Amino acid sequence: MSGVSPSWQRGTAFCLSYNRTKLKTIEIEYEDPEIPLDIYASYSVQQIMVAFGKTTQDYVYPMREGVLYLEEKHSDLFFITINKNEEDYLPSTMYNDYAKNSELFNWKSQSTTGVNTPTGQRYINDRSPGHKVLLFARESRQQYSHAQPYIFLGNARYVSHKGSNPIQIVWKMDHEIPERIIRQSNLRVVN
DSSP states (O other): OTTSOHHHHHHHHHHHHHHHHHOOOOOEEOSOTTSOOEETOEEOHHHHHHHTTSSOSSOOOOOOSSEEEEGGGTEEEEEEEEEOOTTTSOGGGOOOOEESSSSEEEEEOOTTOOTTSHHHHHHHHOOOTTOEEEEEEEEESEETTEEOOEEEEEEEEEEEEEOSSSOEEEEEESSOOOHHHHHHHHHHOOO
16 A cells, blocks of 8 residues: 555554444344244344243243253253353352354353253253254343343254263354354453
8 A cells, every 4th residue: 555654554454443343243044934033133032032932922931041941842042141240140150151263152051950960961962853952142141231132143063061060061053153252252261
């Protein structure tokens, strides 16, 4: 770029870098037509509960935990908060969940889930075509004094595990994990 001042080049590079951090991920239609959600779209817990038929016009499903097994859909839903605030969570739920890279996600089960429990066995061993593990992640619990919505990351497939009560599981995502989740995870990773 001959003839362009160094300060203009730095300013342009800064603008490009800033804009890159603000890019939105393009949403992808989820492959199961019975679930009206898009990969990478943001949803409240109740919107997700409506999509899965748990919340209706006459009933609001009382979702209080970070996991939900829908037996009728043979699906496990995981609601993950990357950056947990000690004021909002009990010490027993301060799990270190994070994206390892663009395709692998490290997740810890509830502390009551052991490798020999039915739930632990389903997480580790159920490879049946109908079983789905679906991840919903958010950076933090609150955003502008309201509950931050979850980003639908889609299907996760078992890779490995270690430990018990809780079980630490590595999942491989069918779709790349968005850069903003990876960036927040890099800030959070504690081994």
